Amino acid sequence: QQQVKQSPQSLIVQKGGISIINCAYENTAFDYFPWYQQFPGKGPALLIAIRPDVSEKKEGRFTISFNKSAKQFSLHIMDSQPGDSATYFCAASRPTNKLIFGTGTLLAVQP
């Protein structure tokens, strides 16, 4: 059922650096691509989401870049902070359907 492939599995970034996480999908019927953030002991929480009619969406320090032809999308965290240390999941869904998640990226931001 692996329809969303995520990389890297883990990432270490220095404070103030840029964190980049990549995802690739297979199903061209997907029309919604969110990123979720999960802290230990908590459920995932929506961070930012994009639809395929735009190539980029920015919210504060978080940016999604979307490449429809390559069937890839990525999360960029600018000016990474220790508080950003968490597990990040990309996901995708068809219209009004369930979310399918990637395997996650464990991000550690070192002070």
Added chain:
Amino acid sequence: DTGVSQNPRHKITKRGQNVTFRCDPISEHNRLYWYRQTLGQGPEFLTYFQNEAQLEKSRLLSDRFSAERPKGSFSTLEIQRTEQGDSAMYLCASSLRLAGSTGELFFGEGSRLTVL
């Protein structure tokens, strides 16, 4: 705070026993989802409801698993004859299904199952 509530948060059981988890979604949300998450993995879809109707079940959901949402409000997930491979975090999420759109999923903090 009226977020998604899951109970119990932790359950330790012996192999072969039955367990039941409860999820109370955000009150105005019409969709409710169950996911399973194992260590180092993303949430895996199990099943979802729109109001009281169960719209889809994953092939991962064996006949030992059953979910209900009797009045379109809270939901229960029961696992019968538990196996060690059932040990995982069971996540519930709810959303407001809008026409032509997948609404944001709001997750609870999960129910962690350990099968000895």
